[in-house]
Amino acid sequence: MKKKISAPPKESFYTKVYAAVKKIPKGKVATYGQIANILGSPRAARAVGYALNALQKNDLQSVPWQRVINAKGEISFKGDTIRANLQRKLLEQEGIVFNVVAQIDLSRYGWLQKK
DNA sequence: ATCGTGACGAACG
């Protein structure tokens, strides 16, 4: 038994979020709740979004934050429409398709999609 | 420790 540890205290919740996001395969997308679920806190979807929002410009090319969307399969941004536009562009380059209401078919591009 | 805030989610109606 034991523990073998698994979670060094050095990494904060943010780090876990980034790590999980990096695991998202190209051409797929995950929701905030999905990421939170992987981290062990399925209810921490808000915290996940908070973490991604803290991403720095340099991190944007290190972390595929673009593949993280809300449960509706849409980009949630509120004030940063600039980045929202960028996200859509990046996803389209990966093969993700948006419908007329700017939503993504999670049953088709959803990561860890049970279905 | 408490309060406020936020790229959310689920439950209700």
Add this chain to the structure above:
DNA sequence: CCGTTCGCCACGA
């Protein structure tokens, strides 16, 4: 699905 309400978690002041 939409709008509203509550809850959830983490962070900053």
